[in-house]
Amino acid sequence: DAGVIQSPRHEVTEMGQEVTLRCKPISGHDYLFWYRQTMMRGLELLIYFNNNVPIDDSGMPEDRFSAKMPNASFSTLKIQPSEPRDSAVYFCASLEGAPLISGANVLTFGAGSRLTVL
Amino acid sequence: GNSVTQMEGPVTLSEEAFLTINCTYTATGYPSLFWYVQYPGEGLQLLLKATKADDKGSNKGFEATYRKETTSFHLEKGSVQVSDSAVYFCAVQGGAGSYQLTFGKGTKLSVIP
Numbered sequence: 001d002a003g004v005i006q007s008p009r010h011e012v013t014e015m016g017q018e019v020t021l022r023c024k025p026i027s028g029h030d031y032l033f034w035y036r037q038t039m040m041r042g043l044e045l046l047i048y049f050n051n052n053v054p055i056d057d058s059g060m061p062e063d064r065f066s067a068k069m070p071n072a073s074f075s076t077l078k079i080q081p082s083e084p085r086d087s088a089v090y091f092c093a094s095l096e097g098a099p100l101i102s103g104a105n106v107l108t109f110g111a112g113s114r115l116t117v118l
Numbered sequence: 119g120n121s122v123t124q125m126e127g128p129v130t131l132s133e134e135a136f137l138t139i140n141c142t143y144t145a146t147g148y149p150s151l152f153w154y155v156q157y158p159g160e161g162l163q164l165l166l167k168a169t170k171a172d173d174k175g176s177n178k179g180f181e182a183t184y185r186k187e188t189t190s191f192h193l194e195k196g197s198v199q200v201s202d203s204a205v206y207f208c209a210v211q212g213g214a215g216s217y218q219l220t221f222g223k224g225t226k227l228s229v230i231p
Contacts, residue, residue: 004161031217033218033219042221042222042223042224043207043221043224045218045219045220048217048218056218091161091162093162095217097217105150105211105212105217106152106164106167107164107211107217107219108164109154109161109162109163110161111160111161112160112161
C-alpha cells in the first residue's frame, strides 16, 4: 500500500488567495482526520470523517476553513481567503475503525502539506 | 476532553546514553496510548502503542509501559543512536469510543556522536 498520500507537499501563496490541500487515505480505511501542526500550538485536530461523513469539526478555526470528503478515496481541506497565521503543516491521517475491544486502532499519517501564506 | 503533558525539550544526549521522555495523560474510560516519531521533513510514524494497564509497548529498542495508577506512559531507550534524532510525540486515544488522537507538544531529541 502506498500509504496516505497528500498534495501538494509545499505551497506558498499570498494572503487572500484560496488554498486547497488534498488527501488520499489508505484503501479500506473508513476514518479520515485532518491535523494542523504549528510551533506554538503543536498538533491540533481540525476535523474528522467516518464513512465520508464529517463527525466532529469543532477544531476548524473559523469559517474560512472547510473540508469535504466526496468519496472514500479523496478529501480536501480548503482555506479561503488564506491569512499569514494559517501558515503551518497540515497532516491527513486515516484509520480502519473496529470495535475497541480488538485493540488499538492506529492512525497512519501522510507526509504533510507545508503551507506558507505571505 | 483528553489531554497529554509531555516533558519539554529539546533534549541533547551523547550516543549510547540512556533516554527517558516523560508523558502523563488525562482521559476518561480506558484509553489507548501511543508514541509517534517525526523525522525532519516527514510525517508522524507510529513508534509503539499500549492498549491497557500494565501493557508494555516496544519497538526499535524503545519501550513504554502503560501505568494507569500514575496515568503515565514514559518513553525509554537504553542506548540512543544518532539516527534516533527526531521529535517524539506522546498521544492518547479514545476512552469514550472515539478514535482521534490528542497529542503532547512533542520533545525534540538530538543525539551527538
